[in-house]
Amino acid sequence: MSITIQKNKPILDRITDLQRITDLQHESILDRITNQNDQISLVDTVFKLTKQYQLDFRCLVGAIIGLEGLIGAGKTTFGRSLVKFLTKNNIKAKFFKEFVNPKLLKQYISNMKKYSYTFQIIMAIKRLEIYREAIEYAKTGGIAIIDRTLLGDATFSLMQYENGNYTEDEWTTYNEIIRDGTDLAPSLIVYFKTTPNKAYNRMITRGYVSEKDGYTLDYFTTLNNKYNEVMERAKKTYNVLDLDWNDEKKITNGILEKKDVIKTIYEIRKQILS
Numbered sequence: 001m002s003i004t005i006q007k008n009k010p011i012l013d014r015i016t017d018l019q020r021i022t023d024l025q026h027e028s029i030l031d032r033i034t035n036q037n038d039q040i041s042l043v044d045t046v047f048k049l050t051k052q053y054q055l056d057f058r059c060l061v062g063a064i065i066g067l068e069g070l071i072g073a074g075k076t077t078f079g080r081s082l083v084k085f086l087t088k089n090n091i092k093a094k095f096f097k098e099f100v101n102p103k104l105l106k107q108y109i110s111n112m113k114k115y116s117y118t119f120q121i122i123m124a125i126k127r128l129e130i131y132r133e134a135i136e137y138a139k140t141g142g143i144a145i146i147d148r149t150l151l152g153d154a155t156f157s158l159m160q161y162e163n164g165n166y167t168e169d170e171w172t173t174y175n176e177i178i179r180d181g182t183d184l185a186p187s188l189i190v191y192f193k194t195t196p197n198k199a200y201n202r203m204i205t206r207g208y209v210s211e212k213d214g215y216t217l218d219y220f221t222t223l224n225n226k227y228n229e230v231m232e233r234a235k236k237t238y239n240v241l242d243l244d245w246n247d248e249k250k251i252t253n254g255i256l257e258k259k260d261v262i263k264t265i266y267e268i269r270k271q272i273l274s
Helices: 011-017 027-033 042-056 075-088 102-110 112-139 150-162 168-179 196-206 209-214 217-234 258-273
Strands: 002-004 039-041 064-069 093-096 143-147 188-193 240-244
Touching: 064 075, 064 112, 064 150, 064 217, 075 093, 075 143, 075 258, 093 112, 102 112, 102 209, 112 143, 112 150, 112 168, 150 168, 150 217, 188 217, 188 258, 196 209, 196 217, 217 240, 240 258
Parallel strands: 064 143, 064 188, 093 143, 188 240
Antiparallel strands: 002 039
């Protein structure tokens, strides 16, 4: 069985021809794998695409990529989707999920004045543990994808400090703890930018009871302002990629469509190589 791809057809039409195999929308890959007769067998296509991905993304081998953004922005969905795509193409990758303790989260949301410091200290310590696990994994030649970084933790804490929910001693102690992770900077931070309303509505849709009952749109608005401020400053020190993640994307069983994953990973590649 074979599929005919005509070079003189528009790129979107050629993608449609290959839709049963892949959701590719990267024209350069199609051009590179097309033979002189423009006849590509099903097996050869899959094999050549996999090989091409392995070549294109070898610059990510050993990288640690941190995902940042508001609660509900779409970080976790993208992280899972990216790792699934990479591993399916025989590229070693692992998604390091954010530590979540439902009871602890519920306490924090219910009384931020009382629990903000304790909550963020625990999150920072857990984040450092995850960082070190990711570093060891990356040393084996894998691509480590981390759901939120210390920079994100610091953003939440800065907001709570400015809201008067930390004492000066607590703020000093917190900064001493996260300072231990300043040498653990990821290779790249991907910042999923959304409006507060968009992230808030996505949070409501996913339906975690403690979040729905506790977080407010005002909280998201304040956090978004602080995130934008911190990420802009971070660009002086870290490699940061801003992504507009406001548009709704098709998600099936918690996984993004391949075309969205492929488009984004090529943006990540470009940023890593820049």
